[in-house]
Amino acid sequence: QVQLVESGGGLVKPGGSLRLSCTASGFTLSDYYMKWIRHAPGKGLEWVSEINRSGTITYYADSVKGRFIISRDNAKESLYLQMNSLRADDTAVYYCARDRPYLEGMDVWGQGTTVTVSS
């Protein structure tokens, strides 16, 4: 079935790095723009980053610009988020989501992976 599965979350010290992965199944990743969204404890959903189908165009929220890098390997049906210089306020559940064409919205989400930044 159509599915996204995130991995790579964990506990990291401030200033550290993590790489999140998101693996797609049941559909062809290269057909879709992809996004990362996070949900911090007690807060609302926050868009983090987006990448086009070929991986040549990327966008970032101001809160992560210069620290996070989104990328994809369509041959491996995988999306990535390299997170550097992590801060306490990056603590959140991170979701990857598929963005349907023709502005039809994010219809498939992964189950999320938890990132905790703490000393």
Next chain:
Amino acid sequence: SYELTQSPSVSVSPGQTARITCSGDALPKQYAYWFQKKPGQAPLLIIYKDIERSSGIPERFSGSSSGTTVTLTISGVQAEDEADYYCQSADNSGTYVVFGGGTNVTVL
């Protein structure tokens, strides 16, 4: 930076109607989307392009748009509808995705 404004909470009795509003200056130009979020679960797309119901979503969920405000209406609320609801759109350029702060719906 661009913001979408939602009321923090709505309380409604079973069978009644819940209306959740989302306001933003770019909404006349950019589509709005609505997501349902329950604890421990991924967000679920309910409404896309302001008024279109996503596949498998019950007919009691509907979306509307008027000027700088979009509204999610839940008609005949059921206990299972208790959740946080988020509107989502984009800034005027269409480049940057924005979420509203979320509205907690409590079914009394």
